[in-house]
Amino acid sequence: MHVPFCASRCGYCDFNTYTASELQGSGSSPDTWLEAVRRELTRARATVGDRAVDTVFVGGGTPSLIGAERLGAVLATIRSEFGLAPGAEVTTESNPESTSPEFFAGLVEAGYTRVSLGMQSAAPHVLRILDRRHTPGRAVDAAREARAAGIAHVNLDLIYATPGETTADLRGSVEAVLSAGVDHVSAYSLIVEDGTAMARKVARGELPAPDDDVAAERYELIDDLLSAAGLQWYEVSNWASSAGARCRHNLGYWLDGDWWGVGPGAHSHLAGRRWWNVKHPARYAAALAESADPEADHEVLTPTEQHTERVMLRLRLAEGLDLDLLDAPARAEADRAAAADLLELRGGRAILTRRGRLLADRVVQDLLLASETAPA
Known part of the structure; x- marks a missing residue:
């Protein structure tokens, strides 16, 4: 809300x-x-x-x-x-x-x-x-x-x-x-x-x-x-x-759940579709008063975009990222990050070390780039 x-x-x-x-x-x-x-x-x-x-x-x-x-x-x-x-x-x-x-x-x-x-x-x-x-x-x-x-x-x-x-x-x-x-x-x-x-x-x-x-x-x-x-x-x-x-x-x-964002400018997500309302409170209220949809625009997330968000968001959690979500090149990058004291690999999960938390965006980027740049 x-x-x-x-x-x-x-x-x-x-x-x-x-x-x-x-x-x-x-x-x-x-x-x-x-x-x-x-x-x-x-x-x-x-x-x-x-x-x-x-x-x-x-x-x-x-x-x-x-x-x-x-x-x-x-x-x-x-x-x-x-x-x-x-x-x-x-x-x-x-x-x-x-x-x-x-x-x-x-x-x-x-x-x-x-x-x-x-x-x-x-x-x-x-x-x-x-x-x-x-x-x-x-x-x-x-x-x-x-x-x-x-x-x-x-x-x-x-x-x-x-x-x-x-x-x-x-x-x-x-x-x-x-x-x-x-x-x-x-x-x-x-x-x-x-x-x-x-x-x-x-x-x-x-x-x-x-x-x-x-x-x-x-x-x-x-x-x-x-x-x-x-x-x-x-x-x-x-x-x-x-x-x-x-x-x-x-x-x-x-954890990429479903939510409905209510209010001007609010964002929502249901089953891979994301949309957002018009921003100004007056336009938002006017649309709903006329029984119109206040949605301003939307996007449907591709499988690649969904994977990117899972890696980016789950790695930020103390429970870490399930290594099964990574392909072989990204798994090799995770091993390199572990050797650099950015990740701890245990129990089938990749977990940020404290040093890794300071560089979380870089760690995520490196994992995703490893998959994108791997030879076909």
């Missing part, structure tokens, strides 16, 4: 989001979004049929901006149209500044089981560079409030290797995360996306570009601190305190 609303735009963000001023005069609002979402869910039910929902993930944007009542209405519609599978995982992202004990209590009452909070950093000057509005301590307080309200699983997001961030800054951020007692942490190296405010600052020389070597050192520090606290990596950028604390929704993506 994609919620496209934000109070302000972060300088590094290139997601499909809109501030109130950007939507002024368009007729778009949280209520028109909710009505359109309900209509799309009805269309999804007609396509998918009798199929209970295993996981729900409300992302954005800033879902917490629309309030617990509307988030509850979304989940009620999903229950009505599909039903939730026993033990379903139900997550919403939230911005720390738009949450409160009452908000989290409302989520629990509605049936949410998991909250993901965008913390990014505990250092004030790093938050300023990222154009984040929340105060440094608010994310930790919000995580504690979520746990106190009875949210079963709580995640905090970090961004590392921001220009101006020191090792001490990052250490302080991780220690703040651990003090909140969360059972899941996501940590992402800052990527300067084209078209963002941050990209323009880098192009003008106002900010230095992120340094890959610094990012590698920071990743290792995060892994050391989280591992020592009992949170183990299960995907290159994600750590959890137990198997039960892992994000099952994201695992569905990484």
Whole structure:
């Protein structure tokens, strides 16, 4: 479920989001979004049929901006149209500044089981560079409030290797995360996306570009601190305190499951067909109000594309990649990667070493190129 609303735009963000001023005069609002979402869910039910929902993930944007009542209405519609599978995982992202004990209590009452909070950093000057509005301590307080309200699983997001961030800054951020007692942490190296405010600052020389070597050192520090606290990596950028604390929704993506993306700009995948909705909330709502399909375009994945995605995504997991998915040239490349301490080969699987995690994209590329360039 994609919620496209934000109070302000972060300088590094290139997601499909809109501030109130950007939507002024368009007729778009949280209520028109909710009505359109309900209509799309009805269309999804007609396509998918009798199929209970295993996981729900409300992302954005800033879902917490629309309030617990509307988030509850979304989940009620999903229950009505599909039903939730026993033990379903139900997550919403939230911005720390738009949450409160009452908000989290409302989520629990509605049936949410998991909250993901965008913390990014505990250092004030790093938050300023990222154009984040929340105060440094608010994310930790919000995580504690979520746990106190009875949210079963709580995640905090970090961004590392921001220009101006020191090792001490990052250490302080991780220690703040651990003090909140969360059972899941996501940590992402800052990527300067084209078209963002941050990209323009880098192009003008106002900010230095992120340094890959610094990012590698920071990743290792995060892994050391989280591992020592009992949170183990299960995907290159994600750590959890137990198997039960892992994000099952994201695992569905990484294991090429089926999902229906609801909302403006949302992407879906069913049986090898991928499609995406029109981006603007007004166009999205107008299409559904006229009983039209909000789809903007689609693609049907070829067997080669499906194989590429399986290798790329499954290798990122701690369980690794089944070696049976590799042909002989790629298997030989896996042996070379193991000799270079990038992969560990055991139990019929290829698993990234910590050094391999730092170079995961290269490892994937080399495995795929080995097959493509092998003599016929």
